[in-house]
Amino acid sequence: MTDALEGLLDLLDLEQIEEDIFRGLSRPALVPRVFGGQVAAQALVAAGRTVPADRHAHSLHAYFLVAGDPGAPIVYTVDRIRDGRSFTTRRVVAIQHGQPIFHLSASFQTYEEGLDHQAPMPPAPDPDSLPTAEELLPRYEQVIGSPEIVRKLMEAREAVDLRYVDAPPYATAGRPREPRSQVWFRTNGKLGHDSPQLLHVCLATYVSDMTLLDSVLLAHGRGGWVVGDVVGASLDHAMWFHRPFRADEWLLYDQESPSASGGRGLGQARIYTQDGALAITVIQEGVVRVPRA
Template identity: 45%
Template sequence: MRPVTVNEPAILAPTEGTVLDLLDLEEIDRDLFRVRMVFDDVYALYGGQVAAQALLAAGRTVPEGRVPHSLHGYYLRLGDASRPTIFRVDRDRDGRSFSARRVVAVQGGEVIFNMSASFHVPEKGTDIDAEPMPAAGPPETMIDYVFPRLFSFEGRTEKPVEPGEDFPTRCWARCTAALPDDPLTHAVILTYLSDSMAGLAPFHTSTARSGSSLDHAVWFHRPIRLDEWVLMDHVPRTIAGGRGWYTGTIHTRDGRLGASLTQEALFRAPRERSRR
């Protein structure tokens, strides 16, 4: 049997790569992918990164023309950005218009994340939004916001976020990389962005605050471009049993709802952020 040739991952400093480098997955066998780009980071692997890469791996196995319409992922162990992640895709079903996939992300022989994702052939039909986009001024009138740990993104908020303060729960965001006209790429980068803010920040106190993410879900309603301004809004919903839950939306600048999301995270006494 001829051995499979696997290239060594490129180790880059965070300032040297782009979000497209993060999405450069190497197919090492059928339905088996590996991250090419790794980098040093004092914190555990960013959850939005592994979720985006898992969705991309799944999307590369579905019939042409099918785009993501939903995903649900579980964070099981802390990952390491300086080590390559392996993604194994299971092809659960390909129907006439829907495809279902399961993805397992592995580092060092242990599962760090798993995801169920579904893909759909786009259809024309009724198009209704029950609620308007949250109120926000245009991004050009707002203050720069730097997304911690994100590659190739710029942000705008109504007021500055001082060092040590909580994340905002509503802000404009735009990918600064030149993106292709590919719906899968934009859905993947939306997923990358979707985990970037602490939606439970308004509930933070001196005795309890949000911690590690437990699970994360996204529904893609309409195709939107992430290299144009989008408004991300998170709303905290409830805290109970040491866990907190919030919902969120991502709108285009002209008010179309592109995606909805929800996440549950630990909510406990403050402790130092997870490090390797």
């Protein structure tokens, strides 16, 4: 396990300060606010710690209310909304400086047999044939315009091995293309063989906020905050966990944008295991604004 992955696992290992109350810290972000994937993953950790181990997360729905302060702890309060025979529901509110910054509803279910079908996995190249972040990012240092931003991008993703199938938005700024993007990802290191499924779900939640709105940018030839032609932030985020998976094995994140309007952009995606099982569906809307001259 790499030091970066150990650091991410430490970040998700919340401190319990009272029954149903937890506290988490933040890691340095690329922008002066808490990374949305971090607060969503930590909130799901908090919810999961109040649920019996035989119930697994099957969905989450979250709203980002205000930007989080990366220099201050985040307190997560869990409401035990319902404990049914098959399903458990939890609501989590993340609080900083006495104000809510994020809230999440999560549902957990005992395992059941049932109907089973899925959308087929789209074609994608072998992830091992694609460049790593360490190989890709330095190629675009001139486009990005700052070695410091390149360094921060690499540091932000060093716990995750994330590989673009096609060029990322900042590499093709000014050239609109189909609003679709694919990335392969896995943790940058192996997790324990007996690591709980909740950990893998929380890690996938963390990564899911990294690239989902890329497809919105691609449709308009925008490079994003990296090149300064777009200002953006997550508004809401929803995930459905269909089948078991491991976050330390390759997952294909197949993303597209069906709409952008009113200063907002919508991304939707499916996440597949390398052997073709549909593991997760994700939908996210974010603020996507063009800065005024």
